[in-house]
Amino acid sequence: MKRVLILFTLFLLSIFVAIFYLYHKMDVIHRKISENVETLFINEAGEFSRNVEGYLKRLTGSDYPVEKLMRNPNLRTLAERALGIIITPTIKYVYIVYKDEDGHYRYLVDGSREDRGEFGEPINVDEPRWRASFLSGKPTVLSQKNLEKIWGTYLYPLKGKKGTDAVVAIDFSMNLPRQINGASRPMQMVFLYIFVAIGLFIFLLAWQTFLLFKTRKISMHDALTGAYNRTFLQDFLNGMDPARYHLLMIDLDHFKQINDTYGHKAGDLILKGFAERVRRLIRNKDTLIRYGGEEFLIFLRRKDGDEVPEIVAERIRTAVADAPFFFEKEKIHLTVSVGLIEKPERYKSPNLAVKAADQMLYRAKRTGRNKVVSDREEATLPYDQEREITLYTVRHALEEGRVVCHYQPIFDLRNGKPVKYEALVRIVDRERYYTPADFLPLIAHTTLYADVTKRVLQSVFNVMERSDYAISVNLELTDILDNKIYDILIAQLKKNRALAHRLIVELLENEPYDSDELVRRLKEIRQFGTRIALDDFGSGYANFALFQKINIDILKIDGSLVKSASVDMKSYNIVISIQQFANRLGIETVAEYIHDEATLRIMRDAGVTFGQGHYLGAPFPVPDGERPFLNIK
């Protein structure tokens, strides 16, 4: 489109130039014709003058006819008649002028039909030029012209014994330029109109382009923050070279709480203030985009010698964390989480780089917020494009029934028997599996998340129908507070009331929640006989208040503690402490990530009730129609 516009503009400009050239050329031709005609008439006047001189010599019988003409009125009369013959519409006056004793010019003979001068009558002339003609003794042309006509006087000296005695003056005047002008004028006017029309068109085009850019500018900026918006982002991503940027995705932590507590006015003020702070910390060549509600993208221009992007990201993080925002004299402390993609060109497309930044941001939020998470470590490895998954892939997998669960056995460490299973969601795609880490961040804020949850619960209850084992599913605390997810869970529990007591809901504490609504909903879930487990206990937000308000049935000790318990005394002691805490409250425990015999022994000796991990048994699929878990030992 841009190229077409440029070509069209060039085309118009070339027409504009061509018309201007033709207009100018016509003017030149017009002028040249006038000059040629003028020359023609001057030559003609010269010829006449020579004839007059010859005639006068013959008439007076003297080579110096002026003397005799001065003395003889009859000769003057004859001469005047002869000169009158020359008069034409072009040659208006023919006369002979002499200089008197005082240097004044006077008529000697006048052959003109109008305005005839008498013998001796003074005549006002352009004295210096006439004098020059007298002195030089050479013919002189005094001519003038304009668009309408050419006029002038041809002076032909008549020589006497002592220089010039008189001059033959022929006044010519013609309106040929007007005639030429009259003939060419319509064409010139046509060119002029075309010229003006194209000029106007180009002006309008330029004006429209200006308006277009102005409108585009408005349409591509977020009115609240002044940052670019997603419309701009789409255009930007289409035309950008990822190798010239670092990419930051920033999210304001707990922004929803600010809106809930102080109102949207405060929220807007903070968004605006945040954007202003960021603008002060980045350069003009960097690009700030409001990606979503409280999510921002920054494309930092890359150049050798520039600051590493982590420093910029960290500076933004601290600028927000260190200085509170103010709303009606109220201090509002805020933090941001930042996902950083150092080399966006490693991704298949800029869009995927943005998604990757979103994933880094997601990790930053999962691991405690107020931090910068970079893909630097991963960036050193060749990017595995095969692992990329899109919303379309997930939706398609749901439609085709390729969202399935794999089940990992959980063993009773006291007798080594499998007692329950953990359902782990997978997407099957071309004989490979996508794990939740591959696609949950992608769909976390989409309706697909609820669809996948529903599919998992349906799948789990289906398997439970065919077995006697308990099965646990993973949810986040925020999922319980999400009306849609919660409704799906309750609906499935009601639908499978007889099986509900074998369902274990493993909750992941990603955020500190102390909500009465959460407690109420967990209690309602437990009324179905469903047990509640806390996942990854020992990391994240260990909210002991939750234990006061609801009965937790199972604690799943965080995998990182379990994995390192055999080599790190602190981890081991934490595991022991968690076990003692669980014993006190009568809560069963599960050790995840048991990856070797040593870890298994330690967990068993620590009194951990259950255990799971690849050493004990990897997750596996359950084919439809089969009675599952028969071969697990």
Add this chain to the structure above:
Amino acid sequence: MRLLWVVLLPILLLGATDRAEKQIYESLITLIYPQREVVKVWSDDENRRAFLAEMGPRVRLVERPQMADLVVLRHTENLQIDRPIIAERYGILKRYRERAVVGFYWKKGRPHLIFLESALRHFNIRLSDELRAYVVKRP
């Protein structure tokens, strides 16, 4: 002479003939009566009378030549009056050579300005050096 061509002709040709003529007449009146605040003028031409009537307070048009300080003639050839005359034809200039101070008329598309030395002397009129070039001894 050069003054006439350089100054007068362009002014006249530029279409401001009427205004330019007024300026020339004002100049001529000032030349003839430099000290007089009101100059009484008579002309034998209706058009010129209308023209002079619009020249402002300094020029007062009179009904008879005898009442005038200055006479502008185009047609009359036998006026017996001893007043400075501005001749608007060469014939008039020649006819009143003792009293026609100046001839101002057009011929062959050229403005003609001719002062007669005898008339200037008769009325004791002095010209600037620039205008001396237009003075002739005989018409």
